[in-house]
Amino acid sequence: LTLLGLESSCDDTAAAVVRQSGQAPAEVLSSVVFGQTELHSAFGGVVPEIAARAHAEKLDHCVRDALAAANLRLQDMDAIAVTAGPGLIGGVISGVMCAKGLAAATGLPLVGVNHLAGHALTPRLTDAVPYPYLMLLVSGGHCQYLIVRGPDEFKRLGGTIDDAPGEAFDKTARLLGLPQPGGPSVQKEAESGDPRRFRFPRPLLDRPDCNLSFSGLKTALMRMRDQVMAEKGGLTRQDRADLCAGFQAAVADVLAEKTRRAIRHYLEEAPATRTVTVAGGVAANTAIRAMLETVCSEVDAQFVAPPLALCTDNAAMIAYAGLERFRSGGQDGMDLTARPRWPLDQSSPAMLGSGK
Numbered sequence: 597l598t599l600l601g602l603e604s605s606c607d608d609t610a611a612a613v614v615r616q617s618g619q620a621p622a623e624v625l626s627s628v629v630f631g632q633t634e635l636h637s638a639f640g641g642v643v644p645e646i647a648a649r650a651h652a653e654k655l656d657h658c659v660r661d662a663l664a665a666a667n668l669r670l671q672d673m674d675a676i677a678v679t680a681g682p683g684l685i686g687g688v689i690s691g692v693m694c695a696k697g698l699a700a701a702t703g704l705p706l707v708g709v710n711h712l713a714g715h716a717l718t719p720r721l722t723d724a725v726p727y728p729y730l731m732l733l734v735s736g737g738h739c740q741y742l743i744v745r746g747p748d749e750f751k752r753l754g755g756t757i758d759d760a761p762g763e764a765f766d767k768t769a770r771l772l773g774l775p776q777p778g779g780p781s782v783q784k785e786a787e788s789g790d791p792r793r794f795r796f797p798r799p800l801l802d803r804p805d806c807n808l809s810f811s812g813l814k815t816a817l818m819r820m821r822d823q824v825m826a827e828k829g830g831l832t833r834q835d836r837a838d839l840c841a842g843f844q845a846a847v848a849d850v851l852a853e854k855t856r857r858a859i860r861h862y863l864e865e866a867p868a869t870r871t872v873t874v875a876g877g878v879a880a881n882t883a884i885r886a887m888l889e890t891v892c893s894e895v896d897a898q899f900v901a902p903p904l905a906l907c908t909d910n911a912a913m914i915a916y917a918g919l920e921r922f923r924s925g926g927q928d929g930m931d932l933t934a935r936p937r938w939p940l941d942q943s944s945p946a947m948l949g950s951g952k
């Protein structure tokens with residue numbers, strides 16, 4: 597099967613072609629991503645209206661480039677997969693309309709994909725990961741633990757009740773005058789910092805569940821920064837490094853402990869497969885990655901982290917999730933709708949987390 601995938605739910609416009617024959621490993625034949633960072637940089641965040649217009653303008657080019665890079669034509673596809681939510685609704689609508697147009701023009705089947713399912717299935721695109729596996733999805737907009745039982749079956753064990761970790765890294769960078777995206781710049785500063793100098797809280801560790809909270813870390817950071825500034829009249833390079841190190845250690849510690857708990861739940865359900873996976877931009881953080889590897893080795897679980905280009909928003913994961921869905925008979929009609937909210941685990945109460 598060969599699928600074209602489209603993604604436009606946030607600030608990346610992307611198209612990709614993915615192929616899988618029988619039981620052979622899936623192949624990413626092409627993956628094109630147009631970022632919009634510079635369009636939004638003056639506003640300090642993604643502006644939905646600007647994003648939607650840019651997606652509408654860029655999608656055709658992305659599709660053309662993805663097909664050209666794969667050296668294939670639209671007629672060579674078996675189906676068209678598209679992110680149908682959750683996300684910024686204007687962007688999602690742009691993608692869904694584009695996919696419908698392509699499907700109508702070619703007669704190809706249309707497959708709507710949940711963006712989070714795309715992230716959650718990525719380890720199977722790159723590695724032979726059997727169901728069920730545990731997934732920690734950590735990005736700029738999301739943070740949740742999922743037991744992935746099948747292409748359409750997810751159990752949410754918990755997640756953030758406020759900010760996502762990527763968002764917290766970005767805000768930390770902003771508070772310290774470091775460049776965006778904040779994750780890489782905070783990580784770089786942290787390398788020369790002392791994580792013990794500033795004492796950051798470890799939110800929600802007193803609770804036995806798998807929920808997390810990161811907004812308090814940002815508040816703590818602001819308070820510590822202001823205190824240093826009041827004492828010395830400014831921040832030295834070392835102060836900044838120590839603040840970054842303390843913040844990053846707190847995020848890693850909290851994720852480590854909650855991951856241990858999530859693994860316990862997962863192993864109760866599936867003692868045999870023992871596979872823990874991660875996706876999302878924050879998976880790029882070397883301290884967090886190292887911590888996850890340690891936690892997995894404690895319980896003799898296999899740790900799988902897809903390459904970073906497939907961890908952040910891309911269309912290959914959408915094409916692949918669409919492929920799995922299509923293979924098991926999933927398909928949509930022209931009534932496919934764009935959904936701003938679409939929790940993966942329909943059975944879990946929305947109050948368990950941001951549900952984003």
Ligand code: ATP
Nearest residue numbers: 735736737738762777778779876877878880881908
């Ligand atoms: P989503 O995919 O949830 O819609 P998003 O597009 O913002 O949100 P991603 O593209 O997956 O998320 O990841 C971007 C986020 O990852 C940013 O918040 C960025 O700061 C963070 N990030 C990237 N590299 C690192 C790093 N080395 N350490 C920590 N965070 C990082």
Ligand code: FE
Nearest residue numbers: 715735908909
């Ligand atoms: Fe995403």
